[in-house]
Amino acid sequence: MSLDIRDLSKRYGNTPVFSHVNLSVAPGEFVAIVGESGVGKSSLLNCMAALDDWSSGTITHDGVNLGALNETQRAHWRREKLGFVFQAFHVLPHLDVAQNVGLPLLLLKRPDPARVAHMLQAVGLGDLGERLPAQLSGGQLQRVAIARALVHRPSLLLADEPTGNLDPTTAAQVMDVLQQQATQTGAALVLVTHSEAAAARAQRQLRLSATGCR
Structure with a gap:
């Protein structure tokens, strides 16, 4: 299920955030986007996630034009197709580790404790499912x-x-x-x-600048 971005631009009023971004990512491909602070990398990622609107251009995922979806449809698409890993973790402090991991499956009405246990084991947290986030290190939280982000098998x-x-x-372990x-x-x-070490792992590196992505 490929991601295809064509001539994407975003502006706040008359101020451009990024312009003329073209990008295709194939299933199983790993692409890193790098660039100076303030060039709109996170804004571009939020547009890819249909969390933010863009000014012109198209984003298509598996043949679905994300710009043509209303907010409810976008939410359903994210729930089914998207996994998002945030720098700030965004775990829910009142839920234990297993409950945090299993939340996407609950939202899809597909609770699967075995899948949650498998994912915890896969990321090296198999014995920590009952701990609260406050009891974990930064690397464990990530x-x-x-x-x-992966428990519901997003594309x-x-x-x-x-x-x-x-x-x-810890960064190397997380990557x-x-x-x-x-x-x-x-x-x-x-x-x-911003990490050269993380970007070097990708199959492709693209640099975002004020004039686009190359």
Whole structure:
């Protein structure tokens, strides 16, 4: 299920955020987007996730034009097709680790404790399912976020600076898990990062600038 972006631009009033972005990502492909701070990398990722609107151009996923969907349809698309790994983790503090990971399946009305247990084991947290987020390290929290993003087997996986809050050793471990799990599920992976080490793992690196993505 490929992602196809054509001539995408976003503006706030008369101020461009990014312009004329063209990008295709095939199933199972890993693409890293790099660029200076303030060029709109996170904004571009939010548009790919249909979390934000864009000014012109098209985003198509598996033949579905995301710009033609209303808010309810976009929410259903995200729930079914998308996994998103945030730099700030965004785990729910009142839920334990297993409940956080299983949340996408609950939203899809497909609870699957065995799948949750499998994902926790896959990211090295098999014995920590009953712990609360406050009891985990930053690296462990990011692995929770990765497991949650992949538990429902999304076809598109987006990651926004997933190692930005981590030390180099933990960052490398988190990237190992992210890349391995994306490969196993066949998800198209798009990573936005400032980290040269993380970007170097990708099959392609694209640089976002004020004039587009190349």
